[in-house]
Amino acid sequence: DVKVTQSSRYLVKRTGEKVFLECVQDMDHENMFWYRQDPGLGLRLIYFSYDVKMKEKGDIPEGYSVSREKKERFSLILESASTNQTSMYLCASSSRLAPYGYTFGSGTRLTVV
Amino acid sequence: DAKTTQPPSMDCAEGRAANLPCNHSTISGNEYVYWYRQIHSQGPQYIIHGLKNNETNEMASLIITEDRKSSTLILPHATLRDTAVYYCIVMLTDSWGKLQFGAGTQVVVTP
Numbered sequence: 001d002v003k004v005t006q007s008s009r010y011l012v013k014r015t016g017e018k019v020f021l022e023c024v025q026d027m028d029h030e031n032m033f034w035y036r037q038d039p040g041l042g043l044r045l046i047y048f049s050y051d052v053k054m055k056e057k058g059d060i061p062e063g064y065s066v067s068r069e070k071k072e073r074f075s076l077i078l079e080s081a082s083t084n085q086t087s088m089y090l091c092a093s094s095s096r097l098a099p100y101g102y103t104f105g106s107g108t109r110l111t112v113v
Numbered sequence: 114d115a116k117t118t119q120p121p122s123m124d125c126a127e128g129r130a131a132n133l134p135c136n137h138s139t140i141s142g143n144e145y146v147y148w149y150r151q152i153h154s155q156g157p158q159y160i161i162h163g164l165k166n167n168e169t170n171e172m173a174s175l176i177i178t179e180d181r182k183s184s185t186l187i188l189p190h191a192t193l194r195d196t197a198v199y200y201c202i203v204m205l206t207d208s209w210g211k212l213q214f215g216a217g218t219q220v221v222v223t224p
Contacts, residue, residue, distance in 0.1 A: 043214040090156050099210025104156025
């Protein structure tokens, strides 16, 4: 069964910590995406990548960075975690041949205290 | 990208067909209609998409009006596991595939 795997389901971090959220897909997809989801705000795109070492800002990139050193792995980095980054983080991937046919991971619920 | 309008919520009886409407009156000729759903505490799941013609797969049917200004997602025999938020998204196809999710419709299937 094809999969997008996010490394942690729940994560609690302290304010100011550097946080890494990892996402791995096994479908050889070119495109990968990071969204955050908050009540009343829906899903918002943070960053996406359409190839190894390529990245593009989404709608809310402030406070985040990303890394894509290998095709299957897309990491979201919170350089200095803040309480307003408490959220559900969702990773997705899609093929260049079917760019809108996303496969999502199960999400990481991050709490910053 | 065209904006979509969906009802915030709807109920459906188990075993009945669920018809989920979506208005996209500003859709342009080369924009596709995509449907996703998100079951509580899970990531969204792709359901179906179409351009002009009606589409059907193992999950649902998509009916797009002739003027393409609205569409309906049909779940033919709703089950309790179909309770979810359903998103209708209209996007211009490009290779990047940047999806913009709206508020969606909360569908509750009741026994």
